Amino acid sequence: MELEQASIDADATGVLRLEAISGGLLARGDVAVPASLRCQRCLTTFESEVVAAITQLYGNDDDEDALPVTGDGRIDLEAPVRDELGMAVPLRPICREDCKGLCDTCGTDLNVDPCDGHEDSSLSPFASLEGLFDPE
Known part of the structure; x- marks a missing residue:
């Protein structure tokens, strides 16, 4: 994933819990990914970890807020994880507090x-x- 202030080339890792709820599944957990960030003060590139909390509902087609479960019972986590990690990247990353x-x-x-x-x-x-x- 390429963002203006970050480059993420690795796979995300984390723990997600799937809970059966009425009408679908609820996926919850945390994911993390190593990222190359660009300091907004000194413009150097530094390595950091971006962590995001994931909460996503999967259900049938009747629920507008839920992502669909495929015909073979699978769920696609890629889009919600990518979106949450993109939002978790700091807007103004700083390489260290005393930069x-x-x-x-x-x-x-x-x-x-x-x-x-x-x-x-x-x-x-x-x-x-x-x-x-x-x-x-």
């Missing part, structure tokens, strides 16, 4: 290089306004 991101001036990854030397105020878009106000 410093990129330098606003030169784009250096601040986690790798402290990037000193951008003290020159002439690079500021407000540098031309500096002489307008006299502190006296």
Whole structure:
């Protein structure tokens, strides 16, 4: 599965419990999949695990909320698992809590290089306004 902020190439693993209920089956459980995510602060790719809770009803054609059970009694878990995993991917993945991101001036990854030397105020878009106000 390819998403803007994640790449999932492995099979999902997990435990699902199937319960017989009136008119069908209820599938419930958790699934997890390893994913390559892109940090939204420093833009590096990092590995993480995406976990999703699955609750899906399977029934006959009369129930609009239920997915169908095939003629041979099988159920298809692929679509609900894929959908839930897609929704479980964080919108703004971050590689670690203390990620410093990129330098606003030169784009250096601040986690790798402290990037000193951008003290020159002439690079500021407000540098031309500096002489307008006299502190006296």
